[in-house]
Amino acid sequence: MTMMHINAFTQCTPISQSIGQWRNPADVMSRGYTDLQVWTDLAKTLERGCIDALFFADIHGIYDGYAGNRDAAVRHAVQTPGADPLLLISALALSTRHLGFASTYSTTYHSPYECARTFSSLDHFTKGRIGFNVVTSYMKNAEDNGLGVMLPHDERYDRADEYLDVVYKLWEGSWDDAAVIRDGARNIHTVPERVHDIDHIGAYFSVRGPHMCEPSPQRTPVIYQAGASPRGIEFGAKHAEALFVGFTDPRNARERVTMIRERIAAHGRDPLSVKILAGVIPIVGDTDADAQRKYDDALQYVSPEGTFALFGGWTGVDLSRYGLDDRLDDIDSDGMQAIARGMRGKSMRDFYERIKLGSFSVKIIGSAAHVADTLEEWVDVGGVDGFNIMPVVQPGSHEDFVNAVIPELQRRGRFRTAYAGMTLREHYFGAGHTRVRDDHPAARYRANASK
Amino acid sequence: MTMMHINAFTQCTPISQSIGQWRNPADVMSRGYTDLQVWTDLAKTLERGCIDALFFADIHGIYDGYAGNRDAAVRHAVQTPGADPLLLISALALSTRHLGFASTYSTTYHSPYECARTFSSLDHFTKGRIGFNVVTSYMKNAEDNGLGVMLPHDERYDRADEYLDVVYKLWEGSWDDAAVIRDGARNIHTVPERVHDIDHIGAYFSVRGPHMCEPSPQRTPVIYQAGASPRGIEFGAKHAEALFVGFTDPRNARERVTMIRERIAAHGRDPLSVKILAGVIPIVGDTDADAQRKYDDALQYVSPEGTFALFGGWTGVDLSRYGLDDRLDDIDSDGMQAIARGMRGKSMRDFYERIKLGSFSVKIIGSAAHVADTLEEWVDVGGVDGFNIMPVVQPGSHEDFVNAVIPELQRRGRFRTAYAGMTLREHYFGAGHTRVRDDHPAARYRANASK
Numbered sequence: 001m002t003m004m005h006i007n008a009f010t011q012c013t014p015i016s017q018s019i020g021q022w023r024n025p026a027d028v029m030s031r032g033y034t035d036l037q038v039w040t041d042l043a044k045t046l047e048r049g050c051i052d053a054l055f056f057a058d059i060h061g062i063y064d065g066y067a068g069n070r071d072a073a074v075r076h077a078v079q080t081p082g083a084d085p086l087l088l089i090s091a092l093a094l095s096t097r098h099l100g101f102a103s104t105y106s107t108t109y110h111s112p113y114e115c116a117r118t119f120s121s122l123d124h125f126t127k128g129r130i131g132f133n134v135v136t137s138y139m140k141n142a143e144d145n146g147l148g149v150m151l152p153h154d155e156r157y158d159r160a161d162e163y164l165d166v167v168y169k170l171w172e173g174s175w176d177d178a179a180v181i182r183d184g185a186r187n188i189h190t191v192p193e194r195v196h197d198i199d200h201i202g203a204y205f206s207v208r209g210p211h212m213c214e215p216s217p218q219r220t221p222v223i224y225q226a227g228a229s230p231r232g233i234e235f236g237a238k239h240a241e242a243l244f245v246g247f248t249d250p251r252n253a254r255e256r257v258t259m260i261r262e263r264i265a266a267h268g269r270d271p272l273s274v275k276i277l278a279g280v281i282p283i284v285g286d287t288d289a290d291a292q293r294k295y296d297d298a299l300q301y302v303s304p305e306g307t308f309a310l311f312g313g314w315t316g317v318d319l320s321r322y323g324l325d326d327r328l329d330d331i332d333s334d335g336m337q338a339i340a341r342g343m344r345g346k347s348m349r350d351f352y353e354r355i356k357l358g359s360f361s362v363k364i365i366g367s368a369a370h371v372a373d374t375l376e377e378w379v380d381v382g383g384v385d386g387f388n389i390m391p392v393v394q395p396g397s398h399e400d401f402v403n404a405v406i407p408e409l410q411r412r413g414r415f416r417t418a419y420a421g422m423t424l425r426e427h428y429f430g431a432g433h434t435r436v437r438d439d440h441p442a443a444r445y446r447a448n449a450s451k
Numbered sequence: 452m453t454m455m456h457i458n459a460f461t462q463c464t465p466i467s468q469s470i471g472q473w474r475n476p477a478d479v480m481s482r483g484y485t486d487l488q489v490w491t492d493l494a495k496t497l498e499r500g501c502i503d504a505l506f507f508a509d510i511h512g513i514y515d516g517y518a519g520n521r522d523a524a525v526r527h528a529v530q531t532p533g534a535d536p537l538l539l540i541s542a543l544a545l546s547t548r549h550l551g552f553a554s555t556y557s558t559t560y561h562s563p564y565e566c567a568r569t570f571s572s573l574d575h576f577t578k579g580r581i582g583f584n585v586v587t588s589y590m591k592n593a594e595d596n597g598l599g600v601m602l603p604h605d606e607r608y609d610r611a612d613e614y615l616d617v618v619y620k621l622w623e624g625s626w627d628d629a630a631v632i633r634d635g636a637r638n639i640h641t642v643p644e645r646v647h648d649i650d651h652i653g654a655y656f657s658v659r660g661p662h663m664c665e666p667s668p669q670r671t672p673v674i675y676q677a678g679a680s681p682r683g684i685e686f687g688a689k690h691a692e693a694l695f696v697g698f699t700d701p702r703n704a705r706e707r708v709t710m711i712r713e714r715i716a717a718h719g720r721d722p723l724s725v726k727i728l729a730g731v732i733p734i735v736g737d738t739d740a741d742a743q744r745k746y747d748d749a750l751q752y753v754s755p756e757g758t759f760a761l762f763g764g765w766t767g768v769d770l771s772r773y774g775l776d777d778r779l780d781d782i783d784s785d786g787m788q789a790i791a792r793g794m795r796g797k798s799m800r801d802f803y804e805r806i807k808l809g810s811f812s813v814k815i816i817g818s819a820a821h822v823a824d825t826l827e828e829w830v831d832v833g834g835v836d837g838f839n840i841m842p843v844v845q846p847g848s849h850e851d852f853v854n855a856v857i858p859e860l861q862r863r864g865r866f867r868t869a870y871a872g873m874t875l876r877e878h879y880f881g882a883g884h885t886r887v888r889d890d891h892p893a894a895r896y897r898a899n900a901s902k
Binding site for chain 1: 463465473474482485487491511512513520521522525526527528531532533534535537538539540541542543544545546560561562563564565568569571572573575576592593595596597598626631633635638639640641642643646656657658659660661663664665667754
């Protein structure tokens with residue numbers, strides 16, 4: 001029986017994907033996302049539930065594609081304003097002992113040398129509890145703000161491939177395990193011969209090294225990825241240790257999971273060594289009716305304009321140009337057609353009904369038993385390794401999940417009752433597995449590794 | 452009687468300027484600089500002493516000029532390895548209520564849009580307790596690592612001038628105070644008309660805006676600067692709210708302080724509105740003899756090689772080429788001659804004796820009464836506003852200062868006995884002064900400011 005892996009999704013912004021919930025009086029996060037206490041409360045709750053990691057989405061810029069401007073995104077607080085989640089993490093690490101933290105970080109907006117320094121620092125400060133969600137970034141707005149040139153989609157991944165090579169070299173190869181010896185008698189803090197240049201010269205980057213940071217517990221942070229395009233899937237199959245996926249149902253998931261695992265194997269990696277996590281929105285009540293009531297309560301704060309501003313940002317389509325009665329099939333956009341593939345013949349209204357709370361992630365509305373049943377089906381039929389839990393109301397959603405669903409899963413032997421190790425990678429791969437596996441592409445750069 | 456301002460200096464690395472102290476068994480920081488608990492202990496101590504701010508130096512790279520390589524810097528842990536201090540700050544903010552935090556941050560290695568986001572995030576998370584020490588960076592090593600091109604010295608400051616213009620516009624002008632209204636009834640979280648592009652187009656940067664972050668308590672972080680060259684002093688006179696200076700004695704300080712205040716006035720600013728802080732190394736004992744014993748104890752861990760590796764990094768001179776009996780006057784280097792101006796006719800040995808513990812900062816060795824006497828003289832004769840306290844041993848130096856010297860200064864009415872405000876800027880300028888003064892260059896970009 002497969003044990004599940006469960007991440008809690010969030011973003012350092014009033015509202016991530018449950019557009020409109022800032023109007024919900026219960027939603028403290030929308031007012032308190034800059035308050036450390038709000039975040040440490042969440043982290044402590046998740047650790048009580050033995051959750052693998054708190055996961056931060058992140059963007060740079062403001063969605064400005066609805067009606068050709070950013071007004072809808074601003075008005076409805078569509079992932080705006082925001083703050084930098086990486087700067088929260090040491091406070092959360094101080095408040096917890098086991099919970100992992102993963103953050104989205106763009107290969108377009110930061111140099112690889114800086115990236116390596118950032119994640120090594122956080123891996124030290126968290127004592128090995130950090131993960132890196134690799135994104136290549138998609139917002140035109142960021143380019144206008146001098147954050148780097150946006151390359152064509154597939155080339156972004158070519159560049160990201162080389163970017164990861166550079167950071168792997170810095171993390172794995174630049175400092176030997178035995179570099180820092182602190183030998184006072186011989187007056188040697190660090191053995192110079194054990195700190196190496198990386199001398200990387202490639203198509204996109206030239207980085208001499210050495211890395212600034214001494215080896216941290218995990219060295220390479222746990223690599224997450226969520227690309228859904230063919231090139232994105234290829235990138236994830238090569239690099240990711242945990243993959244975020246969006247599926248409509250367990251049967252559809254099975255097919256996609258099989259395909260993804262084949263791509264992982266094609267990169268010479270154990271296909272089961274990558275944890276595939278489905279994005280889901282559990283709405284949990286004491287009874288199924290109570291859960292439905294919670295869902296209906298949240299719905300009253302939703303509006304099409306904010307929802308479409310977010311989707312327009314993702315798909316590059318200005319959805320203000322369509323009425324609720326327009327047919328999806330008539331929207332001339334690859335991005336939109338890809339998203340709406342399963343909705344042939346449907347209207348914008350149908351589409352809105354589908355995405356209006358938490359976007360495309362599957363909603364699971366019911367008692368803890370019902371939610372646990374559904375998650376088990378996703379694992380047993382769909383073949384996923386676990387879930388990325390998307391909240392509707394914060395606090396509320398994650399707390400309900402930890403208080404009601406986690407104990408149910410634990411009773412069924414489907415979720416850990418205690419953390420087995422101290423580092424994030426051990427949460428995924430078992431006690432002792434703090435470093436990347438030998439079949440991961442970072443491993444080839446290990447200091448003193450045979451080449 | 453002038454009240455003093457006091458910062459505690461540190462760096463997220465085994466040893467900042469007291470090279471060799473990693474061999475001192477009392478120095479926990481050299482082994483624990485990646486341990487949050489070590490840092491929160493320090494922060495709590497400083498807050499107990501009502502210290503203005505904990506100040507982080509920072510570098511990107513490794514000093515590699517001694518004997519033409521980095522071996523000496525690595526061997527003696529000369530500010531290497533290191534970690535990113537910005538990523539520590541939320542943990543320290545969570546552990547304190549009043550203490551300010553200031554960090555060095557390079558205008559060469561990060562885009563201004565990213566800089567604005569970083570400091571706004573930290574200003575939110577700390578509730579207005581963040582400062583930004585502006586540096587233009589000087590390490591060739593960083594350029595080899597793809598962190599940006601190193602411009603000629605004066606042009607670096609021209610670029611930094613424009614850089615600050617950009618971040619001021621983002622911090623002060625992009626979001627009106629009343630932009631975020633959270634009006635649930637009208638379904639308006641943020642009023643779109645109150646969020647503005649900055650449309651900056653200059654010689655070095657093009658940044659459209661708007662800022663990603665809503666207004667934080669201070670908006671612009673407290674600006675620190677430490678440039679000592681003519682162009683650096685000009686830059687500081689224009690932008691800084693607190694200036695770090697290195698003087699040899701109070702009489703020498705008076706002359707320089709007068710000159711700096713004239714330059715501040717030349718920029719249309721109140722010359723007393725910039726706090727001038729002298730770097731000093733107090734070594735405090737129960738008696739003068741006890742202090743001398745502490746100093747002698749620390750000296751046994753010092754070595755010329757590590758010390759000269761640091762100085763070579765600062766001055767661009769490979770000091771391995773000179774023996775201890777060589778004369779300073781024979782070293783053909785502008786940087787070295789500038790530093791050694793007061794040491795005509797002296798040898799490298801004399802120079803080493805001078806800098807060997809904590810570089811050029813003045814050492815004040817004695818009882819709390821003696822240290823307090825000396826600090827008072829620096830303020831009353833030298834005209835400085837306060838001090839940047841450089842530690843020798845961590846923990847030890849800062850703790851001795853807080854436990855013995857602060858109460859002595861408080862008894863003399865020279866230092867606060869409680870914080871007057873909650874934000875860092877209020878520590879410097881009094882309760883209620885949370886935002887930049889009207890005569891600061893950032894003020895001209897205030898949202899709705901008359902132009």
